[in-house]
Amino acid sequence: MATDPPDMTKREYPLIHVRRIRLPWRDPSLTKTECGHQPSEFTQVMDHAGLIAFVRDLGVQRASMQVCMTCWNHVRAQRDGIVDSWDADPLAVVRREVGHWRDDLLTREFRVIAMLVAAHFDEFTELMRGLEQIVPPEELVSRRAKKRGRAQ
Numbered sequence: 001m002a003t004d005p006p007d008m009t010k011r012e013y014p015l016i017h018v019r020r021i022r023l024p025w026r027d028p029s030l031t032k033t034e035c036g037h038q039p040s041e042f043t044q045v046m047d048h049a050g051l052i053a054f055v056r057d058l059g060v061q062r063a064s065m066q067v068c069m070t071c072w073n074h075v076r077a078q079r080d081g082i083v084d085s086w087d088a089d090p091l092a093v094v095r096r097e098v099g100h101w102r103d104d105l106l107t108r109e110f111r112v113i114a115m116l117v118a119a120h121f122d123e124f125t126e127l128m129r130g131l132e133q134i135v136p137p138e139e140l141v142s143r144r145a146k147k148r149g150r151a152q
């Protein structure tokens with residue numbers, strides 16, 4: 001009598017999914033996992049800082065076997081390296097959200113942000129000048145060097 005092959009879609013333990021870094025203006029309940037689902041759909045979800053610590057503890061190979069492959073690939077594919085927060089690299093976080101598909105939520109958020117900026121343009125300009133002044137000089141030099149490198 002033949003036995004059925006094991007069902008490889010069922011696992012003894014659930015995979016860990018990775019929550020995307022939240023855009024600071026976004027309602028926390030709308031932040032998805034890297035694989036595009038609501039975190040509430042899963043029993044195990046960690047943030048990027050948690051994943052970094054998990055990899056540090058287990059090593060890349062053992063950690064990768066316990067993490068959703070789609071989440072894992074999205075985190076590893078970040079061209080700026082693995083970022084763990086908005087403050088660490090806002091551009092990397094936005095780049096991840098822009099993705100390859102049309103995103104109506106993000107489009108609405110950008111429209112609202114533009115409207116808020118237009119309504120408070122003097123304050124926006126003042127804050128921009130303030131941020132420019134607190135950027136360390138070595139960071140400005142590095143940014144300019146990168147810009148020149150891309151221009152060639």
Ligand SMILES: [Zn+2]
Nearest residue numbers: 017035068071
């Ligand atoms: Zn996932």
